[in-house]
Amino acid sequence: MNALFRGVCLMMIVFSDDFMKHEPPSYHPENPQRLELIIRGLRSNGLDYMLTGCECSADIRDAAVTVHSDSYVSYILRKLRDAPTWLDEDTYLSTGSEQAIKRALGCSVCFAERALNGEKITAFLLVRPPGHHAGINGAAMGSDSLGFCIFNNAAIVAKLLSQKGNVFMLDFDSHHGNGTHEIFYTDKKVIHLDIHQHPGTLYPGTGWPDQTGEGEARGTKLNIILPPGASDDIIEDVLSRMDLYLQRFSFDYIVVSAGFDAFLNDGLANLRLSEISYYNLGNYIRSIGKDKPIIVLLEGGYSVGLERGVPAFVKGLSGLSKSNEWLQTRSDDRAWVKYHSWREEYEGYILGLSG
Numbered sequence: 001m002n003a004l005f006r007g008v009c010l011m012m013i014v015f016s017d018d019f020m021k022h023e024p025p026s027y028h029p030e031n032p033q034r035l036e037l038i039i040r041g042l043r044s045n046g047l048d049y050m051l052t053g054c055e056c057s058a059d060i061r062d063a064a065v066t067v068h069s070d071s072y073v074s075y076i077l078r079k080l081r082d083a084p085t086w087l088d089e090d091t092y093l094s095t096g097s098e099q100a101i102k103r104a105l106g107c108s109v110c111f112a113e114r115a116l117n118g119e120k121i122t123a124f125l126l127v128r129p130p131g132h133h134a135g136i137n138g139a140a141m142g143s144d145s146l147g148f149c150i151f152n153n154a155a156i157v158a159k160l161l162s163q164k165g166n167v168f169m170l171d172f173d174s175h176h177g178n179g180t181h182e183i184f185y186t187d188k189k190v191i192h193l194d195i196h197q198h199p200g201t202l203y204p205g206t207g208w209p210d211q212t213g214e215g216e217a218r219g220t221k222l223n224i225i226l227p228p229g230a231s232d233d234i235i236e237d238v239l240s241r242m243d244l245y246l247q248r249f250s251f252d253y254i255v256v257s258a259g260f261d262a263f264l265n266d267g268l269a270n271l272r273l274s275e276i277s278y279y280n281l282g283n284y285i286r287s288i289g290k291d292k293p294i295i296v297l298l299e300g301g302y303s304v305g306l307e308r309g310v311p312a313f314v315k316g317l318s319g320l321s322k323s324n325e326w327l328q329t330r331s332d333d334r335a336w337v338k339y340h341s342w343r344e345e346y347e348g349y350i351l352g353l354s355g
Contacts, residue, residue, distance in 0.1 A: 011122040011318045013042065013050045014111070018103035019128045021096030025084050028092065029268060029302040030148040035126055038298075041307035047314055054103070054125075056110035060151075063105040067155045067183045072137045076150060088139070091146040100128055101150060108153045108297065112160040115253060115293035122289070122317065124258070124296040127153050132177035132257045132299050133204060140182040143204040147175065154297040155183045158255045161293075162189040165252030168288075171195065172281055173259020173299040174269035176207030176223070180257065186217050191249050193222040195238060197262070197269055198342070201228050209346035219248075222350050226262075227338035228270035231329035234339050235277040239284050245350050246288075254294045256285060260301025260309035264329055267302050275312035275326040282316025 020032040042048045064073045076093075079085055080101075083093040104127035111123050131154055133140060133147035158167045158180075169184070169192045171177040176196040184190040199207045213221040222245060224238055260278065262271035285294060296317070301309060315322065331339070 011050060011124065011314070012052045013047075013314065014054045014107055014123055014125045015039070015051050016054050016103050016107065018099050019126060020100070021094070022100035022129050023094045023096055024092050025094070030129065032128070034302060034306055035128065037303070037306040038126060038310045041311045042314070045311040045315070047311055050314065050318070054107040054110065056106035057102045058106035058109050060098070060101060060105060063109055063156060064151045066159050067136070067152055068134070069137050075138070087150075088145045091148055091150070093150075097129070097150070104128065104153055105151060105156065108157050109160065111295050112157045115161060115295060116164055120291065120293055122286075122294045124298075124314065124317070125153070126298050128298070130299045131155065131179065131297070132171060132173060132259075133175070133179045135179040135182035140179040141204065141206045143178060143206070145203070147203060148300075149179065152179050152183060154255055154257045154299075155180050157295050157297065158184070158190050158253075161253040161255065162187070165189075166191065166250060167253045167255055168246070168249065168251040169193070169255045169257065170285065171257035171259070171299070172262070173257060174226075174262040174271050175203055175259070175300060177257050177299070178204045178206045181207065181211065181221060184217070185221065186214050188213075188217040188220055191220045191222070191246070191251060193224065193245065195224040196226065197230075197271055198225050198227055198338075202269060209342075209349045212349050219352065223346055225342045225346055226271060227335045227342065229272060229331055229335040230339060231272040231331040231335070232274055232276045233328070234331050234335065235273060236280065237339075239280055242284060252292060254285060254289045254292055256294070256296040257299045258296050258313065259299035260305030260313075263301065263305030263309045265303075266305035266309075268300070272329045272331070273309070274329050275308055275323065276328050278309040278313040279316035279322050279326075282313040282318075284316075286317050286319060
C-alpha cells in the first residue's frame with residue numbers, strides 16, 4: 001500500500017439531489033444550502049472524491065414504523081398531501097419533502113442492510129431532513145417541537161442493526177437527541193451516548209444526567225453535558241474519558257448522529273468548537289470502529305460548522321492528517337468550573353455510582 005494511504009479508511013460520503021428537495025417557504029436555518037456548504041467544504045479540502053450517489057428509495061410507512069408509531073407516520077403522510085405546510089413553529093413540509101424523505105429513509109435502510117450483510121463500511125449519509133428530535137409519536141420527551149426533524153433516520157438504522165448485535169450510538173449535535181433517547185429508552189441493545197449543551201440552556205431541555213434508561217436498559221443512555229462557552233479543550237477532556245465511559249459495553253455496530261452546530265459562530269448554540277474538535281471526534285470513532293461498520297447521519301449544523309467542521313470530521317474519520325492551520329479554541333475559567341461540576345454529576349450515573 002502506498003505510504004500516503006496507509007491507515008486511511010476508504011469511506012463513502014453519500015449524497016443525492018433529492019436531499020435538496022426539502023425546501024422552506026421562506027428563510028429557515030434548515031435549508032438545502034446546508035448541503036451546498038458541505039460540498040463546497042469537501043471540494044476545497046480535496047475530499048469530494050469520497051462523494052457517491054444513492055438511488056435507494058423506501059416506502060415511507062414501511063421504513064418509518066421501524067421506530068415510530070403507526071399513528072405518527074399516518075399523520076405525516078396526511079400532512080405531506082397538504083404540503084407546503086408546517087408541523088409546528090419550527091418544522092415545515094414542502095412539496096419536495098416526500099421525495100427527500102423517501103430517499104433519506106431509503107439510503108438509511110440500504111446502508112443498514114449492507115452492514116447487516118457483513119460489509120465493514122464507513123459511510124456518512126448527508127440526509128435531509130434531519131431526524132434526532134423525532135420520537136415515537138413525533139415531538140419527544142415533552143417537547144412541543146420536532147426541531148426541524150420528521151423521521152429519525154439514525155434511529156431507524158440503529159434499530160435495524162440491533163437485530164444482529166449491540167449498537168453504539170454517538171450523538172454530538174449541540175442539542176440533545178431527545179427523539180433517539182425516547183425511542184431507545186427501554187432498549188438495552190442500543191447504547192446511546194449524547195454530548196450536548198446543558199439542557200437548561202438550550203432546546204429541547206432534556207438529556208439530564210439521571211436520564212439513563214429504564215428496566216434492562218438502565219445505564220445504557222449516557223449524557224455528557226457541556227457548559228455554554230465550552231471549547232476544544234473541554235472536548236479534548238471528554239474524548240480522553242470516553243474509554244472509561246464505554247468500558248462496561250461491547251457493541252458490534254456504530255451509528256453516529258453528526259451535528260456541526262457546536263462550531264464557533266455556527267448560529268444556533270453557545271459552544272465554541274473548531275475543526276480540531278471535529279477532527280478528534282472523527283478520529284475517535286475510527287479508533288473504536290476499526291473492525292466494525294460505521295454509519296454516520298447528518299443532523300444539525302447551519303453555516304460555518306458545515307463548511308469547515310464536516311471536512312475536518314471526515315479527515316479524522318478516514319485517518320487523514322490534521323491541518324496545522326487550525327486554531328484551537330479555549331474555554332474560560334467559568335466554563336471549566338461548570339464543566340468539572342457537571343462532569344462529576346454525570347459521571348456518577350455513567351460509572352454506576354449514583355441513582
